[in-house]
Amino acid sequence: MEFLDVSRVWYMFFTVSVVVLSLVFFKLFLRCWILPVQAQKKLRENGFVGPPPSFALGNIIDMKKLKAASVMVEKISKTSTRISHDIHSIALPYFARWQQQYGKLYSGHSHHLVSYLISKFPIVRICNKIINYFNPNRNLGVPFSNILSFKQTFRAKELGREIDGLLLSIINERKRSLVEGDDRHDLLGMLLKTDKGKFTPAELVDECKTFFFAGHETSALALTWTFMLLAVHPEWQDTLREEIRQVIRDSEIDYNKLAGLKKMRWVMNEVLRLYPSAPNAQRQARGDIKVNDRVIPNGTNIWIDVVAMHHDVELWEHDGHEFRPERFDGDLNGGCKSKMGFMPFGFGGRICIGRSLSTMQLKIVLSLVLSRFEVSVSPGYGLQLIVRPL
Numbered sequence: 001m002e003f004l005d006v007s008r009v010w011y012m013f014f015t016v017s018v019v020v021l022s023l024v025f026f027k028l029f030l031r032c033w034i035l036p037v038q039a040q041k042k043l044r045e046n047g048f049v050g051p052p053p054s055f056a057l058g059n060i061i062d063m064k065k066l067k068a069a070s071v072m073v074e075k076i077s078k079t080s081t082r083i084s085h086d087i088h089s090i091a092l093p094y095f096a097r098w099q100q101q102y103g104k105l106y107s108g109h110s111h112h113l114v115s116y117l118i119s120k121f122p123i124v125r126i127c128n129k130i131i132n133y134f135n136p137n138r139n140l141g142v143p144f145s146n147i148l149s150f151k152q153t154f155r156a157k158e159l160g161r162e163i164d165g166l167l168l169s170i171i172n173e174r175k176r177s178l179v180e181g182d183d184r185h186d187l188l189g190m191l192l193k194t195d196k197g198k199f200t201p202a203e204l205v206d207e208c209k210t211f212f213f214a215g216h217e218t219s220a221l222a223l224t225w226t227f228m229l230l231a232v233h234p235e236w237q238d239t240l241r242e243e244i245r246q247v248i249r250d251s252e253i254d255y256n257k258l259a260g261l262k263k264m265r266w267v268m269n270e271v272l273r274l275y276p277s278a279p280n281a282q283r284q285a286r287g288d289i290k291v292n293d294r295v296i297p298n299g300t301n302i303w304i305d306v307v308a309m310h311h312d313v314e315l316w317e318h319d320g321h322e323f324r325p326e327r328f329d330g331d332l333n334g335g336c337k338s339k340m341g342f343m344p345f346g347f348g349g350r351i352c353i354g355r356s357l358s359t360m361q362l363k364i365v366l367s368l369v370l371s372r373f374e375v376s377v378s379p380g381y382g383l384q385l386i387v388r389p390l
C-alpha cells in the first residue's frame with residue numbers, strides 16, 4: 001500500500017514536471033520563433049525588409065560581430081583641428097550598413113523594430129567602463145535575457161534599489177523640512193507642495209528618477225560636446241565671447257538677457273545636431289498605422305535614428321557632417337530640407353519637457369565659463385572611436 005502511494009506521488013510529480021516543461025518550451029518557441037517570424041512576415045508584406053534574423057537573438061549577433069571592429073584613434077591637438085563628425089558609421093556600423101543595404105526604412109530584429117537607423121554614442125575612452133556596464137542593454141527584448149545575463153541583471157537591480165533608497169531618503173528629509181517652513185523653489189519642492197498626498201512614495205521616487213535621468217545625462221553630454229567643439233573651433237569661442245560681452249555686459253544674467261544670446265543658441269543647436277544627447281526617439285504602434293501606402297503593424301517598435309537623420313546628406317546637403325552653427329541663422333530648422341529632420345528634443349506630445357530649462361542651463365554655464373576662460377583641447381588628448389570599415 002505504502003509502495004503504491006509513493007509511486008503515485010512520483011507519477012504526479014512526473015506529470016506536473018512534463019506539463020510545466022512543455023509550457024516553458026511552448027512559450028520559448030512562441031516568443032523566440034513564431035511571434036518574430038509572424039512579425040517579420042507582416043513587416044515584409046508592407047515593404048519593410050531588413051537583415052534576416054537568426055533564431056532567438058534576432059540580429060543581435062550580427063550587430064555584435066559588426067561592432068567587434070577595428071579601433072581608430074584620432075588625436076586632437078591645438079595644431080591639428082581635424083576631427084570627423086561623421087559619427088554614424090563610426091559608432092553604429094551595423095545601422096549604417098543596413099541603411100546602405102535596405103534603405104532608410106528597414107526592419108531589424110532585436111526583437112522587432114522598424115527603424116530609420118538606431119544609435120548609441122561616439123565613444124570616448126573614459127566612457128568604456130560605463131558602456132561595458134550597459135552591455136546587457138544590447139539584449140533588450142530578447143526573451144529571458146535577464147536570466148542569461150544574470151550577474152548584470154542582479155547588479156542592476158541592486159543599484160536600482162540603492163538609487164530608490166537614496167531618493168526616498170532625500171524626499172522624506174524634504175517632507176520634514178517643508179513642515180518646518182522650508183520654501184525652496186526647486187523641482188522637488190514644487191512637486192511636494194502640489195502633491196498633497198496624491199503620489200505614493202514609489203511614484204514620487206519615479207518622478208525624481210525621470211527628471212534626474214532625463215535631465216542630467218542629456219545636459220551634461222550636451223555641455224561636454226559643446227566645450228569639445230568650441231575647443232576645436234576657437235573662432236566660435238571668440239564669436240560667443242563677443243556676444244556675451246554685448247548682451248550681458250558686466251550685469252547679472254537674467255532670463256531676458258539669455259534670450260538675446262542668439263549665436264549661442266545656434267552653437268547649441270549645431271552641437272545637438274551633430275552629437276544629439278538622445279540619439280534616438282522611440283514609439284510603439286498601438287494599432288495598425290497607415291502611412292502613405294504602407295501599414296506599420298500593431299506592436300511594432302519604431303526607432304527613429306536621430307543621429308542618422310541629423311547627418312543625412314540628403315537632408316543637410318554636402319556639409320551635413322560639418323560644424324556650421326550659422327546654418328541656424330534665421331532658421332530654427334537649420335536649413336534642413338525636412339521639417340522633421342532636426343529633432344534633438346523629440347517631437348509631438350512627448351517632446352522633451354525640459355528643453356527650455358536645458359537651454360537656459362547651457363546658456364548660463366557657457367556665459368559664465370566663456371567670459372572667464374579659454375577652452376582648448378589638451379595636447380595629447382585622445383578621442384577614441386570604434387570604427388568598422390564598411
Ligand code: HEM
Binds near residue numbers: 211280355
Ligand atoms: C540637452 C538637454 C536635453 C536633451 C537633448 C533632451 C532630449 C530629450 C528627448 C529626445 C526626449 C524624448 C522625446 C520624445 O520621445 O519625443 C526627452 C524627454 C524628456 N525629457 Fe529631455 N532632454 C534634455 C534635457 C532635459 C531636462 C533638463 C529635463 C528635466 C529637468 C528633461 C526632462 C525630460 C522628460 C521628463 C522627458 C519625458 C517626457 C515625456 O515622455 O512626456 N530633459 N528629452
